[in-house]
Amino acid sequence: MKYIDEYRDPLLARNLLEEIKRKATRHWTIMEICGGQTHSIIRNGIDQLLPDSIELVHGPGCPVCVTPLESIERALLIAAKKDVIFTSFGDMLRVPGCSKDLFMVRSEGGDVRIVFSPLDALQIARDNPLKEIVFFAVGFETTAPANAMAVYQAAREGIENFSVIVSQVMVPPAMCAILSSPDNRVQGFLAAGHVCAIMGYEEYEPVAREFNVPIVPTGFEPVDLLAGILKTLELLEEGRSEVVNLYRRVVSREGNRFAQETIRKVFEVRDRQWRGIGLIPGSGLGLRPDFSRFDAEKKFNVTHICASESPQCKSGSVLQGILKPDACPAFARECTPEHPLGATMVSSEGACAAYYNYHRNAYSL
Amino acid sequence: MCLAIPGKLFEIFDENGLKMGTVDVNGAKTRACLEYVPDIQIGQYTIIHAGFALKIIDEEEAAESLKLWQELIESGAFQPDDDLSSADSL
Amino acid sequence: MTIAPACPLPLMQHETVQMAHGAGGRLSQTLMQRVFMPHLHNSFLDLLDDQAKLELPAGRTAFTTDTYVVSPVFFPGGNIGELAVNGTVNDLAVGGAIPLYLSTGFVLEEGFSLVALETIVMSMASAAQNAGVIIVTGDTKVVGKGQCDSIFINTSGIGTIREGVNLSCCNLKKGDCIILSGTVGDHGMAIMTSREGLSFQSHITSDCAALNGMIGKVLDAVPMIHAMRDPTRGGVAATLNELAHSSSVGIEINETSIPVKPDVRGACELLGIDPLHVANEGKLVLVVPAECSETVLNVMRAHEHGRDAVIIGSVVNDHPGMVVMRTVFGSRRIVDLPLGEQLPRIC
Numbered sequence: 001m002k003y004i005d006e007y008r009d010p011l012l013a014r015n016l017l018e019e020i021k022r023k024a025t026r027h028w029t030i031m032e033i034c035g036g037q038t039h040s041i042i043r044n045g046i047d048q049l050l051p052d053s054i055e056l057v058h059g060p061g062c063p064v065c066v067t068p069l070e071s072i073e074r075a076l077l078i079a080a081k082k083d084v085i086f087t088s089f090g091d092m093l094r095v096p097g098c099s100k101d102l103f104m105v106r107s108e109g110g111d112v113r114i115v116f117s118p119l120d121a122l123q124i125a126r127d128n129p130l131k132e133i134v135f136f137a138v139g140f141e142t143t144a145p146a147n148a149m150a151v152y153q154a155a156r157e158g159i160e161n162f163s164v165i166v167s168q169v170m171v172p173p174a175m176c177a178i179l180s181s182p183d184n185r186v187q188g189f190l191a192a193g194h195v196c197a198i199m200g201y202e203e204y205e206p207v208a209r210e211f212n213v214p215i216v217p218t219g220f221e222p223v224d225l226l227a228g229i230l231k232t233l234e235l236l237e238e239g240r241s242e243v244v245n246l247y248r249r250v251v252s253r254e255g256n257r258f259a260q261e262t263i264r265k266v267f268e269v270r271d272r273q274w275r276g277i278g279l280i281p282g283s284g285l286g287l288r289p290d291f292s293r294f295d296a297e298k299k300f301n302v303t304h305i306c307a308s309e310s311p312q313c314k315s316g317s318v319l320q321g322i323l324k325p326d327a328c329p330a331f332a333r334e335c336t337p338e339h340p341l342g343a344t345m346v347s348s349e350g351a352c353a354a355y356y357n358y359h360r361n362a363y364s365l
Numbered sequence: 366m367c368l369a370i371p372g373k374l375f376e377i378f379d380e381n382g383l384k385m386g387t388v389d390v391n392g393a394k395t396r397a398c399l400e401y402v403p404d405i406q407i408g409q410y411t412i413i414h415a416g417f418a419l420k421i422i423d424e425e426e427a428a429e430s431l432k433l434w435q436e437l438i439e440s441g442a443f444q445p446d447d448d449l450s451s452a453d454s455l
Numbered sequence: 456m457t458i459a460p461a462c463p464l465p466l467m468q469h470e471t472v473q474m475a476h477g478a479g480g481r482l483s484q485t486l487m488q489r490v491f492m493p494h495l496h497n498s499f500l501d502l503l504d505d506q507a508k509l510e511l512p513a514g515r516t517a518f519t520t521d522t523y524v525v526s527p528v529f530f531p532g533g534n535i536g537e538l539a540v541n542g543t544v545n546d547l548a549v550g551g552a553i554p555l556y557l558s559t560g561f562v563l564e565e566g567f568s569l570v571a572l573e574t575i576v577m578s579m580a581s582a583a584q585n586a587g588v589i590i591v592t593g594d595t596k597v598v599g600k601g602q603c604d605s606i607f608i609n610t611s612g613i614g615t616i617r618e619g620v621n622l623s624c625c626n627l628k629k630g631d632c633i634i635l636s637g638t639v640g641d642h643g644m645a646i647m648t649s650r651e652g653l654s655f656q657s658h659i660t661s662d663c664a665a666l667n668g669m670i671g672k673v674l675d676a677v678p679m680i681h682a683m684r685d686p687t688r689g690g691v692a693a694t695l696n697e698l699a700h701s702s703s704v705g706i707e708i709n710e711t712s713i714p715v716k717p718d719v720r721g722a723c724e725l726l727g728i729d730p731l732h733v734a735n736e737g738k739l740v741l742v743v744p745a746e747c748s749e750t751v752l753n754v755m756r757a758h759e760h761g762r763d764a765v766i767i768g769s770v771v772n773d774h775p776g777m778v779v780m781r782t783v784f785g786s787r788r789i790v791d792l793p794l795g796e797q798l799p800r801i802c
Contacts, residue, residue, distance in 0.1 A: 392657060
């Protein structure tokens, strides 16, 4: 497959690994932001192949994982309503609320459907004029353009039976929050390649300067990840806190202006709760007043939201790179993909799920 | 869901006032909205996420990066004949 | 009284299943005469008795049942009817049995097209003939609109177990080779392609096939195969995990050796699905003593359903109950059971 196979070339991967071994003179802690990158690393065993001097910690780049519990609970209440067709990316179906998930709502009779694009949800709205279609608009900046377009298009066509629950989060504020934490051990970042494809990497330059960390926009395939790790290592060894783009076939400094424009038209920056982490100012997106009629949380006015997390769940620490999944006492015991205590164990981008699905036998359980 | 898959555009059409395309991923075909890549031509590669083409893949940059990494072999940093199965010992 | 319809009236496009077709009265008889008997008639069914009276060869008998609820009913490469026949034939064959007789039970939704039903029945007849089995008894019920989705089919099968063959998922031994008969993920991805509401197209076709012919040749050449399974729901991953668990051994497979068709691979990448988790309906996983593996491969590759047969791994004593994959990079990862329904109503 073009633009995939070349970046899974074992020989090229081996080259890069050897260079990493050669260049590392001391221990470095590098964080990969995006859950998709975490999964690729664990799935391909890249962390196993790296020398001990390079420690990878996994970041909060899993929008499913950081969707606030209150949003999940509202989604569950809305999805259970008669005459609502609730649509979502597949990941969200098993994310636990206080006592159930969307999958259970479906088995109790709720019309819950998986879609692969928010435009599919819009089509369902066109096809079902007597129903209310709600879409769970979860994502980082990579998904914001798609979610924005669905709302923009609904407005343009005058589709009134469509609304969204917005759970859009942004990477740079989260990065700053991690770097500002007194427990922070992260010395360099692999920035999320597809987030940067949309937003460019200009906005990381002040972060790199202020916190004195190298930041390297990186892709998702093993060769891309190893090249990103190698560049980050080189910058660390040379004491250079710069942004250097290693995903050049897709990322440019200014990003995708068309996508940014639509995001700006539909969304505005808000403070946002991150599940397991807390409030990060200016880290989320919400619908602008012009589009507030598409806000499902306003439209359905659901109240009585329970918001108590499992006391055992350590998702927050995992998401900030403070705790590795298998160091959590509940990992693979009380907490498994079948009975998750938190979202990180069920999302396709959750670090706990990655460890469980690919790694488990490395830790005698 | 940050995963975006590269594919080759082979058809452009209009739907509901949006510029749409059909993208070929190794023989499997998917529809994608092309509003964010208005300059894309048939035959170019793009990355698809949530039903949208996000960026045209820059083929020159891709070739350049691979060439750079390939040069590591030629620089003699290690022996390319090493059996990959001994990667376990890394 | 035997019924040998000579020239049944052709069905009209608008004709559909009615509640009365399942009531046992005149319309039930009409359904039998116009749809089932023209294609399924044989010395057992023609008697229209409530049971088929069989004489089974001496020795051990294998008996299996399966119910098919695949959606959509017609998919690229097949339909629910041939799936129902081939699936049950395969379940017998992987136990070392020669499949002989099948029963079939239909649950039809009121309003289902009779032309579609006849097409399905014709496919079943053809699949049965191809596999060398006879459908000897059957039943039809009709439920109201919305009480089932189009058509569900149950098939049960009887076969006679070959002498000298002992296939069991508890038989795995350290050093055994794991052989896969061909490309993975074809059936599941063919179903995905035909699901409505997914903006995804391909030319992928289901691999639905009866494997008893190939299995017979393999067992003739090498009777001491340890285990055999057809990796349907849950894919090769589920099958290997079940084998490892049942025998309390570990299994190691090589990522580079798993054959996947390019468009199946593209589809899996697009949908974020692991090909090892995708259902197959015409593939085999065999566990064979290492010294027999070459013979088995040669026999399989000479058969139409085994052209791409390949060794994908081996049985080890490490990590009992777990399946570990060696990646192209030389690292290792677990191949786990898929959590649940990646693709509901896949077979």
